Amino acid sequence: xxxxxxxxxxxxxxxxxxxxxxxxxxxxxxxxxxxxxxxxxxxxxxxxxxxxxxxxxxxxxxxxxxxxxxxxxxxxxxxxxxxxxxxxxxxxxxxxxxxxxxxxxxxxxxxxxxxxxxxxxxxxxxxxxxxxxxxxxxxxxxxxxxxxxxxxxxxxxxxxxxxxxxxxxxxxxxxxxxxxxxxxxxxxxxxxxxxxxxxxxxxxxxxxxxxxxxxxxxxxxxxxxxxxxxxxxxxxxxxxxxxxxxxxxxxxxxxxxxxxxxxxxxxxxxxxxxxxxxxxxxxxxxxxxxxxxxxxxxxxxxxxxxxxxxxxxxxxxxxxxxxxxxxxxxxxxxxxxxxxxxxxxxxxxxxxxxxxxxxxxxxxxxxxxxxxxxxxxxxxxxxxxxxxxxxxxxxxxxxxxxxxxxxxxxxxxxxxxxxxxxxxxxxxxxxxxxxxxxxxxxxxxxxxxxxxxxxxxx
Numbered sequence: 001x002x003x004x005x006x007x008x009x010x011x012x013x014x015x016x017x018x019x020x021x022x023x024x025x026x027x028x029x030x031x032x033x034x035x036x037x038x039x040x041x042x043x044x045x046x047x048x049x050x051x052x053x054x055x056x057x058x059x060x061x062x063x064x065x066x067x068x069x070x071x072x073x074x075x076x077x078x079x080x081x082x083x084x085x086x087x088x089x090x091x092x093x094x095x096x097x098x099x100x101x102x103x104x105x106x107x108x109x110x111x112x113x114x115x116x117x118x119x120x121x122x123x124x125x126x127x128x129x130x131x132x133x134x135x136x137x138x139x140x141x142x143x144x145x146x147x148x149x150x151x152x153x154x155x156x157x158x159x160x161x162x163x164x165x166x167x168x169x170x171x172x173x174x175x176x177x178x179x180x181x182x183x184x185x186x187x188x189x190x191x192x193x194x195x196x197x198x199x200x201x202x203x204x205x206x207x208x209x210x211x212x213x214x215x216x217x218x219x220x221x222x223x224x225x226x227x228x229x230x231x232x233x234x235x236x237x238x239x240x241x242x243x244x245x246x247x248x249x250x251x252x253x254x255x256x257x258x259x260x261x262x263x264x265x266x267x268x269x270x271x272x273x274x275x276x277x278x279x280x281x282x283x284x285x286x287x288x289x290x291x292x293x294x295x296x297x298x299x300x301x302x303x304x305x306x307x308x309x310x311x312x313x314x315x316x317x318x319x320x321x322x323x324x325x326x327x328x329x330x331x332x333x334x335x336x337x338x339x340x341x342x343x344x345x346x347x348x349x350x351x352x353x354x355x356x357x358x359x360x361x362x363x364x365x366x367x368x369x370x371x372x373x374x375x376x377x378x379x380x381x382x383x384x385x386x387x388x389x390x391x392x393x394x395x396x397x398x399x400x401x402x403x404x405x406x407x408x409x410x411x412x413x414x415x416x417x418x419x420x421x422x423x424x425x426x427x428x429x430x431x432x433x434x435x436x437x438x439x440x441x442x443x444x445x446x447x448x449x450x451x452x453x454x455x456x457x458x
Contacts (some may be wrong), residue, residue, distance in 0.1 A: 010096030016122035019129030076106035121170035171452035272380025413438030
């Protein structure tokens with residue numbers, strides 16, 4: 001689709017799970033900066049469609065259904081293209097435009113046609129998000145919120161809700177766990193002002209000449225520098241599923257006498273990325289399976305299921321991939337187009353056999369995590385650390401692109417590391433409990449991600 005794009009305009013995109021506060025922040029930017037920024041929302045087109053169908057008071061589920069329907073019928077980026085046409089006609093705000101309601105990865109890719117597009121991911125703990133949504137009467141029960149939230153995070157088809165993927169593609173992460181009452185305009189203004197001064201100003205400065213930028217921009221935060229290094233080392237991984245990087249740093253602190261400020265200089269102690277040990281063939285090059293080893297094991301387990309564990313009926317396969325390939329036995333991935341397959345059960349009951357009973361399935365308690373052939377990024381970094389003679393590890397910080405699993409959590413506690421910063425959530429309750437009881441402080445990364453680091457800090 002050909003769209004005339006205002007090339008010198010700053011475009012701030014916002015994504016985030018239900019109740020994270022993405023709308024609160026994006027609308028606040030327009031509210032507190034007047035005509036400097038103009039607010040747009042992708043769901044406006046969904047609401048318009050619902051109105052034409054006579055639904056003037058839609059629920060979240062109604063919007064999810066129609067959004068998916070529009071993306072399936074007109075392409076996964078249709079909402080973004082519609083907004084781009086409107087924005088090109090109107091010109092946006094004097095300083096820039098704000099786009100809320102980004103839910104699909106294709107929407108992000110379309111909006112990145114603007115060279116000055118920056119995607120904000122607004123994050124908050126699930127308990128906080130649930131409480132906010134119930135307080136605002138968006139859902140009738142916690143169970144209704146949980147169902148919509150799970151669907152919002154990731155649906156396994158290209159036209160579905162994909163907030164988790166959008167979060168991965170974000171340029172800037174803001175953690176929003178503080179609740180501000182509606183009547184407290186002073187606190188709200190101060191909160192939005194901090195986001196503006198810390199990140200939006202940085203984006204606006206990226207349009208200036210190098211001399212102008214160097215004279216006024218802020219230096220990168222310590223977390224931003226260290227997490228960018230973690231993302232950089234992650235690119236060494238050959239993992240088919242997820243590339244993870246980790247760095248362990250020690251801080252050298254020096255106090256300046258003139259203004260009593262404290263400088264923190266990170267000393268890189270070790271680093272790691274997820275990879276098979278030296279001497280072993282990488283999964284994709286292993287002639288025995290040439291795929292993710294865990295997926296290979298899952299297929300082997302699934303072939304052993306001849307009868308449904310729920311109803312006892314014989315399981316029959318006949319799955320046709322969207323590329324046209326027909327599969328008559330369980331496969332995790334289509335061998336022709338490499339799309340992920342989700343074979344439905346072929347028996348009388350409605351139980352999803354392969355998600356529930358096959359180890360590694362979506363709802364299965366067995367994740368096959370311990371069968372992975374690769375060292376995790378945190379493990380590799382800790383093994384490197386063991387080669388160095390140190391007095392104490394308590395002043396070390398482990399930066400990891402992904403939240404540690406329970407296997408790595410055990411090793412982090414055993415190594416004596418007391419601080420972990422992660423960028424992408426990979427929530428495992430056991431891992432969280434292990435780290436908490438082991439006295440390890442964990443926190444979600446906030447700041448400029450590696451995808452935009454060198455654009456904003458040039």
